[in-house]
Amino acid sequence: MTQILDKKQRELPETLPVVSVNGIKKSFRGHDVLHGISLDVHRGETVCLIGPSGSGKSTLLRCINHLEVPDDGLVLVDGKTIGYRIAGNTLVELGSRDLAAQRSAMGMVFQSFNLFPHLTARQNIVEAPRRVLRLSKEEANARAEELMARVGIAQKLDSYPEKLSGGQQQRVAIARALAMRPKVMLFDEPTSALDPEMVQEVLAVIRDLADDGMTMVVVTHEMRFAMDVADRVVFMDEGRIVEQGPPDQLTQNPSHERTRAFLSKVIA
Amino acid sequence: MTKALKLDARPDVLALKRAKRRRPGIWVTNAIVILFAAMALTTVLTNPRFEWETVGAYLFEIRILKGIGVSVGMTAVTMFLSLIFGTLVALMRMGSSRLMALVASGFIWVFRSIPMLVQLLFWYNLAALFPTLSLGIPWGPSFVTFDSNSLLGPLTAAVIGLTLHETAYIAELIRSGLLSLPAGQHQAAAALGMTPAQTFFRITAPQALRIIVPPMGNELISLLKATSLVSVISLADLLYSVQLIYAKNFQTVPLLIVAAIWYMVITGVLTLLQQRLERRLSRQSELKVKKGGSSL
Numbered sequence: 001m002t003q004i005l006d007k008k009q010r011e012l013p014e015t016l017p018v019v020s021v022n023g024i025k026k027s028f029r030g031h032d033v034l035h036g037i038s039l040d041v042h043r044g045e046t047v048c049l050i051g052p053s054g055s056g057k058s059t060l061l062r063c064i065n066h067l068e069v070p071d072d073g074l075v076l077v078d079g080k081t082i083g084y085r086i087a088g089n090t091l092v093e094l095g096s097r098d099l100a101a102q103r104s105a106m107g108m109v110f111q112s113f114n115l116f117p118h119l120t121a122r123q124n125i126v127e128a129p130r131r132v133l134r135l136s137k138e139e140a141n142a143r144a145e146e147l148m149a150r151v152g153i154a155q156k157l158d159s160y161p162e163k164l165s166g167g168q169q170q171r172v173a174i175a176r177a178l179a180m181r182p183k184v185m186l187f188d189e190p191t192s193a194l195d196p197e198m199v200q201e202v203l204a205v206i207r208d209l210a211d212d213g214m215t216m217v218v219v220t221h222e223m224r225f226a227m228d229v230a231d232r233v234v235f236m237d238e239g240r241i242v243e244q245g246p247p248d249q250l251t252q253n254p255s256h257e258r259t260r261a262f263l264s265k266v267i268a
Numbered sequence: 269m270t271k272a273l274k275l276d277a278r279p280d281v282l283a284l285k286r287a288k289r290r291r292p293g294i295w296v297t298n299a300i301v302i303l304f305a306a307m308a309l310t311t312v313l314t315n316p317r318f319e320w321e322t323v324g325a326y327l328f329e330i331r332i333l334k335g336i337g338v339s340v341g342m343t344a345v346t347m348f349l350s351l352i353f354g355t356l357v358a359l360m361r362m363g364s365s366r367l368m369a370l371v372a373s374g375f376i377w378v379f380r381s382i383p384m385l386v387q388l389l390f391w392y393n394l395a396a397l398f399p400t401l402s403l404g405i406p407w408g409p410s411f412v413t414f415d416s417n418s419l420l421g422p423l424t425a426a427v428i429g430l431t432l433h434e435t436a437y438i439a440e441l442i443r444s445g446l447l448s449l450p451a452g453q454h455q456a457a458a459a460l461g462m463t464p465a466q467t468f469f470r471i472t473a474p475q476a477l478r479i480i481v482p483p484m485g486n487e488l489i490s491l492l493k494a495t496s497l498v499s500v501i502s503l504a505d506l507l508y509s510v511q512l513i514y515a516k517n518f519q520t521v522p523l524l525i526v527a528a529i530w531y532m533v534i535t536g537v538l539t540l541l542q543q544r545l546e547r548r549l550s551r552q553s554e555l556k557v558k559k560g561g562s563s564l
Contacts (some may be wrong), residue, residue: 052437054501065459067395067459095509096463096464098464100466102461103458104460104461108456108459110459112450113455114455116453116475117475118475120479127460127462128460128461132466173456177459180444180460180461237483
């Protein structure tokens with residue numbers, strides 16, 4: 001840990017992973033959800049977290065941007081200790097303002113979209129760039145227009161979320177997260193709440209991001225997508241990483257019985 | 269026995285005319301209601317003791333109009349202050365400081381449980397408890413000292429009492445509005461790097477506002493009527509002005525009718541304003557879509 005926090009090392013971003021999860025532990029009401037997880041995600045890498053429900057994938061993802069506060073362990077994003085600052089040999093909890101600034105460098109996409117229903121797609125997208133990054137109105141609008149075109153629904157720019165299909169809402173949510181120009185994108189089961197015919201349009205957008213070199217952590221149940229897009233697949237079970245590796249290795253030659261059992265169930 | 273339709277009879281079935289079903293029950297209840305309404309109206313108009321001429325004579329009397337001014341003014345000031353303090357108390361109650369939450373809960377409990385009438389009398393008689401009020405360092409020297417009786421006239425006492433009472437109710441209203449929003453809204457705002465203050469003003473408050481407009485309208489109307497209680501501390505609101513007049517001319521009923529008419533008129537206006545606001549908030553989305561669509 002101290003090695004990671006070493007100042008000289010922090011000044012060499014090339015040698016550091018974008019996201020570095022170190023020994024994260026989390027329990028809810030005495031029930032251990034994460035038993036000391038460590039995971040590095042490198043620049044441009046797409047990591048898919050798979051595993052049965054309740055295996056702690058989403059909790060791990062939410063620990064990365066401090067939506068869940070880990071009981072123990074530390075997350076570093078781009079060399080910054082998330083949720084804490086270092087004072088001497090102590091980690092001091094950050095105030096809400098500093099934490100917000102750290103979070104603005106990470107994009108997150110939720111299972112249930114969580115668009116702001118009182119704002120149009122455009123307003124959803126420009127809100128944080130305007131308020132948090134203090135972009136001018138023109139600049140923020142330009143980003144919104146560009147991103148809505150990129151996710152393929154430029155014509156819905158001034159529609160309210162309630163007028164959009166689930167797939168369109170999720171694509172706006174992705175555009176909203178991208179508008180902050182994040183260093184890493186976190187996807188929390190982005191297609192689980194969608195009707196089957198809309199899953200592909202959202203996955204296509206995520207695949208496009210992966211091809212573009214965006215650093216991403218994707219919690220997903222879409223096994224074919226994970227195998228197709230991921231540089232690395234991480235299989236979790238009962239709050240632990242059971243095994244990880246390139247998708248081919250995991251599917252064709254899993255080294256753990258649990259991985260084999262899980263994959264045989266989800267890959268028909 | 270009904271005739272069974274054959275398959276080849278279907279085109280004829282589609283050509284049949286349609287008739288509305290008969291609802292004799294509705295005709296009967298309508299007739300009864302109209303009868304009662306007519307009876308009530310006749311009584312009100314023909315009973316000479318209603319003294320409609322007296323009602324007419326006093327309806328726009330200057331003392332009455334001044335009383336309306338006091339009632340409406342007090343309602344407006346109280347509502348304004350209660351919205352600000354109510355929001356603060358609601359945020360204290362929901363915030364991360366447990367002490368603040370406890371203080372807010374205590375405040376709400378105290379001022380919701382003491383009847384408005386008791387509170388008004390209490391604040392009016394505060395001088396009995398604290399003959400002088402002074403500004404200074406706690407337990408230290410004081411800079412200015414006021415005589416409670418001159419500082420806490422009936423109007424100040426009334427506004428303090430009404431505001432404390434209303435703040436407690438509005439705090440609960442605002443809290444319920446904020447709690448009704450899905451947790452995902454907070455998470456999405458937080459994940460975008462918005463601070464708690466930005467999240468409140470830009471994301472949660474505007475959404476909660478829509479939810480609480482109808483109950484808030486109710487609250488405003490209750491408050492308007494609650495101001496009539498200040499007549500017990502001899503503040504010349506609408507009711508007390510009316511009482512002053514009928515204490516002299518003994519036209520009690522006609523003057524109470526004058527007060528009732530004005531309360532109804534003001535409530536009617538407030539109801540219309542509330543409806544317009546609700547419609548504006550709910551139609552906002554559609555209007556904006558139309559505007560945006562035309563510019564594309």
